[in-house]
Amino acid sequence: MSDSTLRGKVAVIGIGLSPVGKVPGRSPLWLAADAAKKALADAGLEKSDLDGVLSCHAFASPFHRFSVAFSEYFGIQPTFSNTLQVSGATAATMFNIGAAAIHGGLAKVVLAVASDSLMTGLTPDLALRSLTESRDQQYEMPFGIPVANTFAMTAHRHMKEFGTTAEQLAEVAVVQRRHAARTPGAQQTTPITVDDVLNSGWVTTPYHKLDCSLISDGGAAFILTSAEHARELGIAKPIYILGGGECYTHEHIFLMPSLTTTGAVTSSRMAYEMAGYGPKDMHVAGVYDCFTGTVIMMLEDLGFCPKGEGGRFVADGQMTYGGQIPSNTHGGLLSFAHSGMPGSLFHFHEVIAQLRGQCGERQVRGAELGLVHSLGAGFATNATTILGTENTL
Amino acid sequence: MTATDDARRKPLPTPDADSAALWRGLRDGVLLLQHCGDCRHVQYYQQGMCRQCGSENLSHRAASGRGRVHSFSVVHRAPGPAFKDDTPYAVLLVDLEEGPRMVSTYTGGKPEDVTFDMDVVLVCERIDDTTTLPRFRRA
Numbered sequence A: 001m002s003d004s005t006l007r008g009k010v011a012v013i014g015i016g017l018s019p020v021g022k023v024p025g026r027s028p029l030w031l032a033a034d035a036a037k038k039a040l041a042d043a044g045l046e047k048s049d050l051d052g053v054l055s056c057h058a059f060a061s062p063f064h065r066f067s068v069a070f071s072e073y074f075g076i077q078p079t080f081s082n083t084l085q086v087s088g089a090t091a092a093t094m095f096n097i098g099a100a101a102i103h104g105g106l107a108k109v110v111l112a113v114a115s116d117s118l119m120t121g122l123t124p125d126l127a128l129r130s131l132t133e134s135r136d137q138q139y140e141m142p143f144g145i146p147v148a149n150t151f152a153m154t155a156h157r158h159m160k161e162f163g164t165t166a167e168q169l170a171e172v173a174v175v176q177r178r179h180a181a182r183t184p185g186a187q188q189t190t191p192i193t194v195d196d197v198l199n200s201g202w203v204t205t206p207y208h209k210l211d212c213s214l215i216s217d218g219g220a221a222f223i224l225t226s227a228e229h230a231r232e233l234g235i236a237k238p239i240y241i242l243g244g245g246e247c248y249t250h251e252h253i254f255l256m257p258s259l260t261t262t263g264a265v266t267s268s269r270m271a272y273e274m275a276g277y278g279p280k281d282m283h284v285a286g287v288y289d290c291f292t293g294t295v296i297m298m299l300e301d302l303g304f305c306p307k308g309e310g311g312r313f314v315a316d317g318q319m320t321y322g323g324q325i326p327s328n329t330h331g332g333l334l335s336f337a338h339s340g341m342p343g344s345l346f347h348f349h350e351v352i353a354q355l356r357g358q359c360g361e362r363q364v365r366g367a368e369l370g371l372v373h374s375l376g377a378g379f380a381t382n383a384t385t386i387l388g389t390e391n392t393l
Numbered sequence B: 001m002t003a004t005d006d007a008r009r010k011p012l013p014t015p016d017a018d019s020a021a022l023w024r025g026l027r028d029g030v031l032l033l034q035h036c037g038d039c040r041h042v043q044y045y046q047q048g049m050c051r052q053c054g055s056e057n058l059s060h061r062a063a064s065g066r067g068r069v070h071s072f073s074v075v076h077r078a079p080g081p082a083f084k085d086d087t088p089y090a091v092l093l094v095d096l097e098e099g100p101r102m103v104s105t106y107t108g109g110k111p112e113d114v115t116f117d118m119d120v121v122l123v124c125e126r127i128d129d130t131t132t133l134p135r136f137r138r139a
């Protein structure tokens, strides 16, 4: 912990969600702008108060510079902006980079916003691109490797090395579906059992359909500013960014240093060190859950349980209410919604709402410290952010 | 060409300056690995310089073709129409005898026969006049 880091210097003062799930007839730019309006209203600010915009690419949108196109659509001319691209990890990097920009004086009030329409907005051209774009054209794509397959091979090896079972993987989906049932607007709320998961049909072994995340439309937005400015504005309950870390270990799945231990070990260690807290101090977590096995590996790499014990940890009820680290209490990508790169922003929305004490019947009591971990591209990209209330500064 | 036609066609590699030798070698029936003359690092993914030490003192040598399955996944839902008729097929991560790991698919047997640590050997499978893909069968 050092005064030179951004620890506690930047706060989230506004959050907003667009409609999520199946949202036909709305473009990614509309979804982003809708979420942004709500985040501004939540913060009590006007769009003219924004001077920074961070975003990421949307598959259903033709704009390469999505953050720039967004600003035009929203009628603003920011003096700090970027369209970030590290796949699923982009969400947490938006918080880390937004905080760094504010701490470093590049911007005063940053809007972090992203959206996509994977469910209803993809033309055949764009759908094809979204299926194949992220794998190597020479070394991976000719073999017919869906992105799901790269994650599947890591989970499969985890089963082989540590005895993780198909039932333990399925339990992740069961727990998160239970969480989603208490989240207004969640895409999938019908209760499921371990048998339902195991009987839902293969996608790519060891993953069945219900081991895989959803495909959705939707967006989310956040307003970040300095702790000092949050006080000037009289924000009721700012949520502070306490630590951030990232790690990029490979591009190709065959060059991943280990299939069962990921860059999340490093990114989370950096975030914990900056925050001055450890995994045992966290009250609530948003753990990237593109697939069930991803959650099990991340619970280990984020330090919530020892390597190899993630399956038992989940089966013992440690990732839900009453357990060690209630995770994905909104239902996650598996049951709440998964609109591509913005998907992990829903985890941020949930963890911030939990820390504000706004989660009603799914509130984790006494939640003051939370972690969100975003990742992507077959564990190539990892980013962690730690958030806390005023009491944790 | 419409998007639908495009989607039915399997993606084939377009060699670049770094990889031309690899694809030429496969056409001749060998899998060329890059050996670093300075640090002894061996790489499958072809680069203009050694990934470990940065040296450009690299030479191509044919791999023995022997390897072992480190992990695998049997694809039941294809990534697009081009691979639909092939399902189920097994994607393999193969550890080559020389050290590097590569991704490929299983050939010459049923995908459900693939197991962890299974010994496999290279099969150079001709796709057309320009492309030969490296696949693996049980040893």
Ligand SMILES: [Zn+2]
Binding pocket: B036, B037, B038, B039, B040, B041, B050, B051, B052, B053, B054, B055
């Ligand atoms: Zn070298």
